[in-house]
Amino acid sequence: MRRRRLQRQPTHAGGAAVDGGESLALPELLRRLRTDAHTGLDPHEARARLLRDGPNELPASTGAVGWRLLWDQIRSFMTLLLLGAGALAWGLGEVADALAILAIVVLNVLLGFVQEHRAEQAIRALAQWRAPKARVVRGGQVVEVPAGELVVGDLLLVEAGDRIPADARLLEAYALQVEESALSGESAPVPKVVVPMPAPDETGPGRAGHVLFAGTTAVAGSGRAVVIRTGAHSELGRIAAMVSEAPRPDSPLQHALDHLARRLVAVCVLAVTVVFAVGVAQGQPWYGMLLVSISLAVAAIPEGLPAAITAALALGVQRMSRRRAVVRQLSAIETLGCATVICSDKTGTLTLNEMTVVRIEGPWGAVEISGQGFSPSGGFFADGQAVDPLGRPVLARLLRAGVLCGHGDVAHRSGRWVAVGDPTEAALVCAARKAGLEPSRLRGRYRVLAEAPFEAGRRRMSVGVASEVPGVAEVMAKGAPDAILAACARWQGTAGEQRMGRAERARIVQRAEHLAADGLRVLAVAARRAAVTDLPDPRSSPEVLAAALERDLTFLGLVALRDPPRPDVAAAIERARRAHVRTVMVTGDHPATARAVAAAIGLAREDEPVLIGREMERMSDEELEGQLGRCRLFARVPPDQKRRLVQLLRQEGHVVAMTGDGINDAPALKEADIGVAMGIAGTDVARQAASLVLLDDNYATIVDAIEEGRAIYDNIRRFVRYLLACNTGEMLTMLGASLLGLPVPLTALQILWVNLVTDGLPALALGLLPPARGVMQRPPRSRQEGLLARGAGEEIVAQGTVIGMSTLLVFAATLALGGSQAQARTAAFASLVLLQLVYALKMGYDAGRHGLPPPVLAGSVLISAGLLGAVVAWPALQPLFGTTPLPAGVWALVAAGSVGVAAMQSLGDWGGARASRLVARLIPALSRGRAS
Incomplete structure (x- = not known):
């Protein structure tokens, strides 16, 4: 067979x-x-x-991810505790309570599952971005x-x-x-x-x-x-x-949230114990107080907070992906909001990376080349007259070397010409196509026998190819002008090859610097003929190949390429400057090219100093640190100096975002706080080392990502403050009633319902708010700042106290005015929900800088208020949740409490703003007084 x-x-x-x-x-x-x-x-x-x-x-993984996520929700400690309470109620004959608790458990589990599932789907989608x-x-x-x-x-x-x-x-x-x-x-x-x-x-x-x-x-x-x-x-x-599938590791933020939740457990357990003990001491049924205590624990401990935060992070990252930035690590979002320095490459990041050969010149003369981008349409002109490039032997040899000494190409896709491989090599191929040379035919006729690949240290590459003459090979090299000239012994003009003298070498260097000063990228091309037997073994080390090929070359000419700046980069640099984020250009190009491009995009002045890589190598760390504060342009920077630059900036306390696209950039990308890789021109190694990948290779996208990072972190802090303040209010309501000897203000199901409604849509909406106005006008936050910094802890205690005491006051007032215990509990229930919804609206109002609350938040509040109305007014739900219709006077009391709290909050904000403005006026006046 x-x-x-x-x-x-x-x-x-x-x-x-x-x-x-x-x-x-x-x-x-x-x-x-x-x-x-x-x-x-x-x-x-x-x-x-x-x-x-x-x-x-x-x-693909065969695991039932959805079922695992659902099981993680069911087997959480708090859910199992609540199920135990339901079983206890069933055993005591409270069937209605048991069924209601089960329904609440199902809703809580489904809500947590949906959040986790959306986060998981978002992360998977981004992993395959x-x-x-x-x-x-x-x-x-x-x-x-x-x-x-x-x-x-x-x-x-x-x-x-x-x-x-x-x-x-x-x-x-x-x-x-x-x-x-x-x-x-x-x-x-x-x-x-x-x-x-x-x-x-x-x-x-x-x-x-x-x-x-x-x-x-x-x-x-x-x-x-x-x-x-x-x-x-x-x-x-x-x-x-x-290999079995490994679980996805938690981000540092999730660890911080888990730590916060564990610290809250001790406080919650103490409060729940007090509520249970005082209630039993007052003669309340022990099993009823047990249900209330367990429900209070579930409501008070934010056990769903890590899952909700993960969902908010994942949705925020999806929003960033729509802005052409992909976050490979969720923890990088925290760092984005702290960035103080962006070390940006020039080519493709600050410029379009649409390299176009616009001029070729040498001792034999010069030609201009028309056309734009990678389209092979255009012509060659000398002194304004069209010329045949293949009729000029030196120019034809140079164009042929540009194709063979590289692997790039151009292709027509989706109605436009694009680069295949390195854009610079694609531009050389495009110029050859304009001259009538077909790259595939050239590569078929001139077989590569040996190649010394491009290396940052040499700044050149070379190949040895078999020519059309048997036994004869041709060595071709391209690279930075000074690097190519160092390997040249002759130059070729119209009269043939001549020895390279000092004067001719100086003239070529001067022409290269003049072209670079016009913002052009300049390459030099050289070649020599040799016997095939003189070529090195292609299996030799890169050092041996380079030494054998790159010697005794003949200079053919300079190739000037134009890469126009991105149209939106100047505005993005200004946005970064207003956000107190400094932009530094770190490029391998000529210093004059770096200065010209920087001046064109508003990054630096035309006379801005440029620090060169070889100068950096001679400096000590102390000397280089002294230059970092006043130098924004770094040119001819090798990869090891890029990494050193990042290290020194970080030692000064900066949070550094570093861009890179090559394999040699990987160490600097790993060293940086935020490694930013190019999604189009970048290598796989660079993308693996980075925490952020730009789908469009655009500097402006980095600034957009910083804005999104700041907004996401703000939303997380807002989310945490809201949840903890609401939970604090619920705990103080129950604890205060127990200590004052009042009846239990809320039933177990009412507490669970409050937890479900207020920790649901409004809380999630707070995590999805768009960036607030002014988010890019303030300095970056410190990376050591905790979630409860900048007065967040004090706000949680203050707002929780206001919510708890106001709810308790409405409960006591209803009883004092002759209301029944059922009416008082219903009033407390409604007041607690409305107070928390008012607090959510206030946070949205503050986030919008005193404009209308965002629609997503306003909609979630309206839905939650509607659900509250259904529980209070719908007869079918009243027996289940222990609610009863409220007379107009009690509703007025509930509304007065909520409106009063909102008024006090607004008055406090107004007073605080007035006080801040007054202090801002007084400080300069006092300073002038001291000076006089």
Whole structure:
């Protein structure tokens, strides 16, 4: 029986594998996969395999998450305690009370479940905010596809910083190194080489140097590989099937809330014990007081607070995602509101990252290039006249080197031209297309034999390619002008190659600085011819490759690229400045380019000093700290100095947000309080190291995220203050009545109903309020500030006392005016609910800076008030909750209590505002008096 060569994944998961993918000889492997080593799969065949084998995804968790969340609500201590109280009531013959308690338990459990479920769904949606991308060759064209659409047989392109999306067998490797610790546990990167016929034992992570494994990360070099396993058939899928799903860890905020709740338990237990003991001593039935005490404990302890906060956080994070910012860690929301410094990259963050080659010049002359963005439409002009770039040998050689010395491309998608891969390399490809050069044909004719990948320390990259002359190769290099000139021995003009003298080198440097001062990014391109036998072994280390390739080069010319500033970035920088958040530009570009762009967007003056990376390296920490207060522009900054910059800013007490997109930015992103990665141009390594990912790579989105972070934290504090003040009021009502010898003011079910109504919609609405006016005009809060700081603890006690004493006063007054005990309890019940709703409206009023309460809050208050009216006035519910119709006089008393409290609160706010304004006037006057 013939063995199946392709194994398909069962229907519950996607993916496939080829038998012997790691051990077959490469020609046999390609034959079995029915793919080509240069052109890859036909796009139609790739779609057919995707439909047949399923997506390149791991199986989803099979756990019943919804049932687990529901069970977590049911098995909470307070819910079990309440169920025990219901069972006790049933045993004592109080069937109606038992059924009512059960109904309240169900409502509480469902409310908590809905909050947790919404939070869980939000977090899951954010975890899948952007399908990882993979660059593949299909039909001879480089295309970018979602990693989930990879199929066995795809030709995969890999560069430093890429996360490997599927298991793949190497066909080409240029100083490629892969970090496989996630699978093998080995921390050292694994060099990857091409092995035409592997040994039988060369399998698995850490041993198979010729195989790339899904879930690992390329940290150096580049390569080309054919996919041999996808989805659950990959090594990562095999391990995932062996590991049980781990619970989601709590955020630091949840730990703080749990700690707060535990501290409240002691107070609640003491109060409940006093209420029970005093009630029994006064002759109340012990089982009735037990029910009341247990219900009071449930109402007083905010056992649902962590779940509600998680829901508010998740919904807030969803709101941030609509503003093009994805929070990868819920705890980062707390830090966003504290940010004092934004260290921002220039390219793609402050600018559009739509690189366009606008000028190419060298000793042979200069040409201007028309067109905008990545569209290959445009022409070449010299002195205002159109020219044929391919008719100028040096220019044609430079354009060809720009394509071959890189992996980028451009593609037409959704009606527009976009970059595929690095935008700078895509711009070079676009310029070549304008000249009539086809990148895929060039790369087919000039096969890469060796490559020294770009490194921040060298600031250049180079390749050795086989030319059309047998035995002859051409070395091509591109990079920063000073870095390329350091490797050049000659320059090429119209009369041929000449030795590079000091005067010519100085003229080239001067021209590069002049172009950079105009806000242009400048690259230099060089090349040389060599024998194929003189090229280094492509399996050599990056250092050996660079030393062998990047020497004795011939300078060809300078390429000037324009990247216009984002239209909204100037306004965003001003918003950050008003919010007391300082913006610092940290870029690898030329200092003159950094200064020109900073001046154009209002970040700095045209004569602003620029600190260069090599100057930073020579400074001590003390000297560099002295520069941080007055310098906002840092150029030519290598990754280690970025990290040092973050460390020193944090030592000064700043809360730092740091942007980055490359693999070398990961240490600085981890070091920063808020690592901000680019969602479009960023590498997978940078996104994994960051806590915030920008979907649009836009600086303005960072400022929006800070505003949302401040608003979310404000809502959390408002939510906590409201819940704790209401719970304090309920406790004081019961405790005060017991100590004064009054009858029990509220029944068990009434307490539970108050807890359900007031801790439900209004409390959740307070957690969803939009940012208040002025939130970005105040300084950032201290990260050491607790939830009960800035007078929150005092407010909770004060408001709780007002609610409790006012409710108790209405209860006592109703009794004193001749009302029945049922009427007094109903009046206290209605008063307690209305007082808490009035407090919710006041908080919304304060949040809106004395405007109308937000509609979401006003609506929730109206619904809660309607539910209160139903419990009091609907005859079917009156026996259940022990309520009774109230005469007009008692309603007037209830309304007077609520309105009176609202008036006192408003008067207090007015008096406080007047006092604040008076103090603000007096302090300068007193200061002038002392000065005189």
